[in-house]
Amino acid sequence: MEEQVIIVTGGAAGIGGAITSELAQRGASVVAVDLNEEAGQALAEDSSGRIAFLQGDISKSETAKQAVDLALSRFGKLTGLVNNAHASRQKPLLEHTPEDWDLSMGTGFQGTLNFMLAAHDALAGTGGAIVNFGSGAALEGQRKQASYAAAKEAIRGLSRVAAHEWAEDGIRVNIVCPLALTEGVAKWKEAHGDQYDEVAAKIPLGRFGDPQKDVAPVVAFLLSEESRYMTGQTVMADGGTIMLR
Numbered sequence: 001m002e003e004q005v006i007i008v009t010g011g012a013a014g015i016g017g018a019i020t021s022e023l024a025q026r027g028a029s030v031v032a033v034d035l036n037e038e039a040g041q042a043l044a045e046d047s048s049g050r051i052a053f054l055q056g057d058i059s060k061s062e063t064a065k066q067a068v069d070l071a072l073s074r075f076g077k078l079t080g081l082v083n084n085a086h087a088s089r090q091k092p093l094l095e096h097t098p099e100d101w102d103l104s105m106g107t108g109f110q111g112t113l114n115f116m117l118a119a120h121d122a123l124a125g126t127g128g129a130i131v132n133f134g135s136g137a138a139l140e141g142q143r144k145q146a147s148y149a150a151a152k153e154a155i156r157g158l159s160r161v162a163a164h165e166w167a168e169d170g171i172r173v174n175i176v177c178p179l180a181l182t183e184g185v186a187k188w189k190e191a192h193g194d195q196y197d198e199v200a201a202k203i204p205l206g207r208f209g210d211p212q213k214d215v216a217p218v219v220a221f222l223l224s225e226e227s228r229y230m231t232g233q234t235v236m237a238d239g240g241t242i243m244l245r
């Protein structure tokens with residue numbers, strides 16, 4: 001992926017950190033955007049200049065513009081965008097506060113939209129690709145995931161419209177729904193052990209995925225020429241938990 005320059009939101013830790021590392025190992029240059037300065041700086045320092053870190057909140061449109069500017073000034077172009085970051089709180093629908101809705105819609109939906117809009121012109125210049133993140137929890141409408149599921153399905157709807165409208169600009173837009181044992185999922189397992197056991201029991205491949213070995217390669221594929229005839233698709237990287245028809 002030597003010719004590629006890719007922005008990864010939430011790119012310092014969890015699945016995003018694994019995607020940043022995997023893309024850099026495959027030769028791409030990466031702008032990782034994250035709130036977590038310590039993890040982001042550590043990734044950048046270990047990367048021999050391949051990873052540039054931007055500390056920022058993806059729910060703010062200025063952050064998206066700064067990330068695109070950084071990709072262009074540091075690496076000269078932009079060929080890919082991975083909208084991975086999404087913060088939310090799990091609780092019953094009737095207990096959701098306005099702040100809970102703002103957090104999930106602001107980071108998940110608005111963050112994705114901010115980066116897509118900011119990156120459009122640069123990606124149109126290179127025939128670039130966008131990978132957005134959905135979730136099996138949203139496809140299924142799992143309990144306690146109201147604001148998360150709503151934002152995730154809004155992201156899938158937005159992605160399909162952009163896949164139609166931006167095809168003529170040479171931009172492909174696909175969605176990945178992962179299932180991986182990150183630190184975030186480990187915390188969720190602690191707080192909601194019953195839900196964790198339920199999900200693990202339903203994974204046909206019998207385990208939660210590894211962020212770098214099971215999810216990042218699917219994202220790399222969707223950013224590469226290998227997937228040039230795919231757009232608007234939802235790709236499940238979830239051990240077969242949900243089989244879309």
Ligand SMILES: NC(=O)c1ccc[n+]([C@@H]2O[C@H](COP(=O)([O-])OP(=O)(O)OC[C@H]3O[C@@H](n4cnc5c(N)ncnc54)[C@H](O)[C@@H]3O)[C@@H](O)[C@H]2O)c1
Binds near residue numbers: 011059181183184
């Ligand atoms: N882990 C799973 O099994 C799973 C399942 C379905 C969907 N997903 C989706 O995959 C993506 C990554 O999941 P994860 O488990 O790695 O998440 P995570 O919470 O472990 O990591 C998210 C990263 O985003 C960063 N971040 C959070 N809010 C931010 C903000 N406002 N601005 C900038 N950075 C911010 C965090 O600092 C963190 O580094 C998310 O879209 C998530 O919804 C994950």
